Amino acid sequence: MTSMDFLLFIKGPMFSIAVAIFALGILVRLFEILALGRAHNYAAARGNEIIPGLKTIYRRFNPDPGTFKRSTFDVLVGTLWHVGFVVVLLLFIPHIELIQSTIGIGWPGLPNPVVDAVTAITLLGLVAVLIHRFRQPVKRFLSTREDYLIWLVTFLPVLTGYLAYHRLINPYPLALGLHILSAEVFLIVLPFTKLSHIFTAFVARYYNGAIFGRKGIQS
Amino acid sequence: MASSKTLGESLRQHGVSRRGFLKFCAATASMMALPPSMAPAIAQALEQARRPSVIWLSFQECTGCTESLTRSSSPTLENLIFDVISLDYHHTLQAAAGDAAEHAREQAMELNAGEYLVVVDGSLPGPNANPGYSTIAGISNYEMLMDTIEGAAAVVAVGTCATFGGLPKADPNPTGAVSVQDLVKDKPVINVSGCPPVPMVLTGVLAQFLTFGTLPELDEYGRPRAFFGQSIHDRCYRRPFYDKGKFAEAFDDEGAKAGWCLYRLGCKGPMTYNACATMKWNGGTSWPIEAGYPCLGCSEPEFWDAGGFYKPLSVPTGSPGDVLVTAGAVGAAVGVGAGLMSRQQNKHAVKHHDKVTADQLEETL
Numbered sequence: 001m002t003s004m005d006f007l008l009f010i011k012g013p014m015f016s017i018a019v020a021i022f023a024l025g026i027l028v029r030l031f032e033i034l035a036l037g038r039a040h041n042y043a044a045a046r047g048n049e050i051i052p053g054l055k056t057i058y059r060r061f062n063p064d065p066g067t068f069k070r071s072t073f074d075v076l077v078g079t080l081w082h083v084g085f086v087v088v089l090l091l092f093i094p095h096i097e098l099i100q101s102t103i104g105i106g107w108p109g110l111p112n113p114v115v116d117a118v119t120a121i122t123l124l125g126l127v128a129v130l131i132h133r134f135r136q137p138v139k140r141f142l143s144t145r146e147d148y149l150i151w152l153v154t155f156l157p158v159l160t161g162y163l164a165y166h167r168l169i170n171p172y173p174l175a176l177g178l179h180i181l182s183a184e185v186f187l188i189v190l191p192f193t194k195l196s197h198i199f200t201a202f203v204a205r206y207y208n209g210a211i212f213g214r215k216g217i218q219s
Numbered sequence: 220m221a222s223s224k225t226l227g228e229s230l231r232q233h234g235v236s237r238r239g240f241l242k243f244c245a246a247t248a249s250m251m252a253l254p255p256s257m258a259p260a261i262a263q264a265l266e267q268a269r270r271p272s273v274i275w276l277s278f279q280e281c282t283g284c285t286e287s288l289t290r291s292s293s294p295t296l297e298n299l300i301f302d303v304i305s306l307d308y309h310h311t312l313q314a315a316a317g318d319a320a321e322h323a324r325e326q327a328m329e330l331n332a333g334e335y336l337v338v339v340d341g342s343l344p345g346p347n348a349n350p351g352y353s354t355i356a357g358i359s360n361y362e363m364l365m366d367t368i369e370g371a372a373a374v375v376a377v378g379t380c381a382t383f384g385g386l387p388k389a390d391p392n393p394t395g396a397v398s399v400q401d402l403v404k405d406k407p408v409i410n411v412s413g414c415p416p417v418p419m420v421l422t423g424v425l426a427q428f429l430t431f432g433t434l435p436e437l438d439e440y441g442r443p444r445a446f447f448g449q450s451i452h453d454r455c456y457r458r459p460f461y462d463k464g465k466f467a468e469a470f471d472d473e474g475a476k477a478g479w480c481l482y483r484l485g486c487k488g489p490m491t492y493n494a495c496a497t498m499k500w501n502g503g504t505s506w507p508i509e510a511g512y513p514c515l516g517c518s519e520p521e522f523w524d525a526g527g528f529y530k531p532l533s534v535p536t537g538s539p540g541d542v543l544v545t546a547g548a549v550g551a552a553v554g555v556g557a558g559l560m561s562r563q564q565n566k567h568a569v570k571h572h573d574k575v576t577a578d579q580l581e582e583t584l
Contacts, residue, residue, distance in 0.1 A: 002439065002440065002520060003439070004490075004519055004520045004521055004525070005520075005521070007490070007525075008521055008524070008525055008536065011526065011535050011536050012535065012536040012537045013537060015535040015537060015539055016535070016537040016538070016539050016542045019539045019542050019543050019546065020542045020543075020545075020546040021546075022546075023542070023543050023546035023547040023550055024546040024547070024549055024550040024553075025550065026550065027546075027547050027550030027551045027553075027554055028550045028551075028553045028554040028557065029554065030554060031550070031551045031552075031553075031554025031555045031557075031558060032554040032555075032557040032558040032561070033558070034554075034555075034558065035554065035555045035557070035558020035559055035561075035562070036558045036561055036562060037558075037562070093464065093466060093482070093483065094482070094531060094532065094533035095533065097483060097531040097533050097534055098531075098533045098534055098535065101530065101534040101535065101539075101540070102535070102539045102540050102543060103540060103543065104540065109464070110464065111463060111464030111465075112461065112462060112463065112464040113462065113463065113464065114464070115464075167450075167452075167453065167489075171439070171490075171492065172450055172452075172489055172490045173490045173519075176489075176490065176532070
């Protein structure tokens, strides 16, 4: 198999397989959660559910002062690489072209040097959180194999993307193929691991806010 | 037939000055990534070289490669080099026809056994395909190729059809087309890909063969590394715009007029390895990207099936949008079903919940 055969397989059938597994898996999970619903609350409602629910989705982006003081590193570096990952994923022009060709919606991107710098920061952030996880006894104790697996699955698309952009792997079709393959592994693994928090985190935040809202208290 | 005249004598006869010839040798040396000090050695070797016999086989092709290699606006040294190889068989260029043409091929093979070069353009129906798709003088392409290469020193596949199968091999490949390297295993095969290839590349390969009696260093696809070692993207004069993130988004927008990067218009430059960006076309006049047109990636294998010409490189070749909708709909339905089933189970459990009193619990202790 030449590097071009590899790229064409990864860009063609393999991408469709990855998208199918991702869409099927994540929607089964989300719709199952939504269809389950919540136990009926017989108490009289003291406030609205929807507005506080939506507000909480946003408000949870800000860590409360206690958490920030206790885990400054986690909050700072965690936020840094999460934002970096999303920026690189959604604002790099070749990625926008891919998204537009798949779902028909596009948006303006960032200049390549900006995305390049953000990628470098994201990579450093991801390495830092891994080192932190190894060095903190409590974190290390709590970490499972799945945690290390999803770290790797998240790290590889960023790393291979950086290598492909800077053309550090030759020939280029191999570099691009490896990058797309690592993104496909991310998509395939996503619905069945903690990575599904990309979607479920917002459901959880909404329910949390809605419950508090109904009780008439701030979340 | 291979002439007794040396290349130097022949060039002088064509009115090429010594100075012009040395300039060509220096250019050839730099083209082949050799130090400039090699130019006199090349000159000396070329001067004394005998005209080699070349048998040119044209199979499933469009003659575009021959057009590209022979038609230049003014006579160049490359043309003269062509004039001074002994092109003993070439459908488009030879005067002979029918039996006489085939006889010329057989005679060249016999007289220069073990020394002649075979140049092939076009793909050919493979050994398992219907040979009737392409025949010459009633001989199948497969039979003619295998017969001709028997006494050849080396085989040069010219153009993407001969090197990788090209257009005839594009999905669904109705003629069962294969490339030269798929069939020729016991002779050196040099692939000069491109649709059409850069003329200087073929000249460079021939010059090296004449100079050193060796074949050039090849890449993973059997292409001379000196010409196919760098990508179009790496040598593109529009690269600074890519690096700055300035892209033309339509063929007539401001970006296109300002000469920005053509990535979003489908340029395959990043994955294409060829010499267009450095050697250009039509005597160094221009090349596709300079003319405002994205690189099609024509020197790469499967380029016809590697995604739309006007679709960016990052766009998948299948239809993932349809897959997403279908898989998403199935996923949603299964998810709702699973959720409702769990609800039912929950209800059932609540309904059939056995109540226990404290006394009953104590009894179990």
